[in-house]
Amino acid sequence: MTERVRQTIKNLxxxxxxEQTEILKIASLLMIPSLLTKITGQVYYVLTATxxxxxxxxxxxxxxxxxxxxxxxxxxxxxxxxLVIPFLIERKEKDGTEKFLxxxxxxxxxxxxxxxxxxxxxxxxxxxxxxxxxxNVIRPAASEYPSPDSIANIVNMMKxxxxxxxxxxxxxxxxxxxxxxxxxxxxxxxxxxxxxxRIFGVFILLPLLDKSPWALVYGVLIGAVLHLVIQLPLVRMxxxxxxxxxxxxxxxxxxFIRTSAPRVLAYAADTISFALSQxxxxxxxxxxxxxxxxxxAIALVIPAIFGYPFSVASFPTLSTMxxxxxxxxxxxxxxxxxxxxxxxxxxFVLGLIILRLPIVRLVYGLxxxxxxxxxxxxxxxxxMLFFAFGVIFTACQWYMYRIFYVAKNTFIPLLIAFMSLxxxxxxxxxxxxxxxxxxTLQFSSIDWFNLQSWLVRGDGAAAVGGVAFAISVVSIYExxxxxxxxxxxxxxxxxxxLLGELGRKLIPTAAAGALMYFMFKTWDVLAFPIDAQPGFTxxxxxxxxxxxxxxxxxxxxxxxxxxFLFQVEDLRILRRFLNPIFRLGGFSIK
Numbered sequence: 001m002t003e004r005v006r007q008t009i010k011n012l013x014x015x016x017x018x019e020q021t022e023i024l025k026i027a028s029l030l031m032i033p034s035l036l037t038k039i040t041g042q043v044y045y046v047l048t049a050t051x052x053x054x055x056x057x058x059x060x061x062x063x064x065x066x067x068x069x070x071x072x073x074x075x076x077x078x079x080x081x082x083l084v085i086p087f088l089i090e091r092k093e094k095d096g097t098e099k100f101l102x103x104x105x106x107x108x109x110x111x112x113x114x115x116x117x118x119x120x121x122x123x124x125x126x127x128x129x130x131x132x133x134x135x136n137v138i139r140p141a142a143s144e145y146p147s148p149d150s151i152a153n154i155v156n157m158m159k160x161x162x163x164x165x166x167x168x169x170x171x172x173x174x175x176x177x178x179x180x181x182x183x184x185x186x187x188x189x190x191x192x193x194x195x196x197x198r199i200f201g202v203f204i205l206l207p208l209l210d211k212s213p214w215a216l217v218y219g220v221l222i223g224a225v226l227h228l229v230i231q232l233p234l235v236r237m238x239x240x241x242x243x244x245x246x247x248x249x250x251x252x253x254x255x256f257i258r259t260s261a262p263r264v265l266a267y268a269a270d271t272i273s274f275a276l277s278q279x280x281x282x283x284x285x286x287x288x289x290x291x292x293x294x295x296x297a298i299a300l301v302i303p304a305i306f307g308y309p310f311s312v313a314s315f316p317t318l319s320t321m322x323x324x325x326x327x328x329x330x331x332x333x334x335x336x337x338x339x340x341x342x343x344x345x346x347x348f349v350l351g352l353i354i355l356r357l358p359i360v361r362l363v364y365g366l367x368x369x370x371x372x373x374x375x376x377x378x379x380x381x382x383x384m385l386f387f388a389f390g391v392i393f394t395a396c397q398w399y400m401y402r403i404f405y406v407a408k409n410t411f412i413p414l415l416i417a418f419m420s421l422x423x424x425x426x427x428x429x430x431x432x433x434x435x436x437x438x439x440t441l442q443f444s445s446i447d448w449f450n451l452q453s454w455l456v457r458g459d460g461a462a463a464v465g466g467v468a469f470a471i472s473v474v475s476i477y478e479x480x481x482x483x484x485x486x487x488x489x490x491x492x493x494x495x496x497x498l499l500g501e502l503g504r505k506l507i508p509t510a511a512a513g514a515l516m517y518f519m520f521k522t523w524d525v526l527a528f529p530i531d532a533q534p535g536f537t538x539x540x541x542x543x544x545x546x547x548x549x550x551x552x553x554x555x556x557x558x559x560x561x562x563x564f565l566f567q568v569e570d571l572r573i574l575r576r577f578l579n580p581i582f583r584l585g586g587f588s589i590k
Contacts, residue, residue, distance in 0.1 A: 064154045107253070270417050314333055361544060
């Protein structure tokens, strides 16, 4: 027993500190913290839904957080921190650690300088910026317009939130540096600790501050600090130290500035697109932005678990292959990765589409005395249905954009991102108009051929589902466009192999979906029906959980069994995925 404990401790130590280089093994290991991150993220939303439901304090915080989060995503946590990795890998391999660190600090300080400048603008002019956004973008109905005190509070929170976003940006740059050293596990733990800080804010601070939205703001600050602190021991071990320099004499700095501008603009377009979607949703009723975010939080579990880990794990390897002109190897990795993302995601997407109502109720209505009401459940489930249509393509899209950055091609992503921004905005307006005329939350009730419904906004609560549907439609179009452009400009894709393997999954998918739908329809009267009369006791948390679990497990087993019979090669992922988990305890699956 002592030897088993000693071996387990050694395995954990190796996991936290040793270099990781094998893509599939890395991706499978990263799925563990990714899953834990999504679970704790959902815990945060469950606690928020329990205490606030879709009430005004939550809406005020979400509106205040949109612009600071957007700026941080553009300049720190998304665009630049991702783009620097190929430059840093090349410098580290060719010129050694000292010059790598100098370039690394130059990149980081350059990004911080831009963020601080934008932050100062937002702080100085926030009192004018947010009211302009409110009047010209959100455009709420007169009955939903925030009071002057509420607007002032939103603006003050917006200014304060620049601080935790800066700390979070520093930490994400630290994660990028650790990725260059092929350390992925600890950086992937950082978002988990960020969520723990947010949970502290909603669980501890929110009751203490009498449900003030400032409790959520302080939770974000605590989470940002934890996100950074958890990585510092490994940073110190590797000697990844900070220097206050921007070396403009380094040619790579100027190459980075020149090539990063399109990347930053492309990511800005994506980020602005989502921010606009949030603002459009917030103008559809007081609860709409909360419904939109709750539904998106569940839907994003799939790309976060099955898309992001593959994107992170394969990025250094693809960069190395592209540098060595190993295009055959790149094709193999790209085809395998897309197939693996589809294979792992499909059964969960079926669950989101068919079991959306019990899933939402089990997630957000789990705790007793919740403020998350029955009609909130229906609205979130309705919106999540439309997010679900595009989540697999979103997962692949995250991965495929990185292929262009491996090749240091930033123009094509820029062009696609701005096209998507315009299309998303237009479709969000059109679909929300169309859905706003629905009297019931039924997909079959949509009158697709009524031109007037597309152009005139009604007052139906179903409108927020149209915003989610617009995002999914754009994700699907981006997937096919990106795939063709990768084939055209980066590396020749073996479409026959790709489509052949995807085709093998069609019959297992159809069979699992049909079984799941049939089983659900036999007990959907227990799925917390919206028209239930007072005193209805059929839908308890226990029986809802048991029935949902049995339906999901049975359908998944049918999917995996049929994949085995149809010789889907991605089935081997299950063994590769589970073995690193069991190996922590000294076991393995043969």
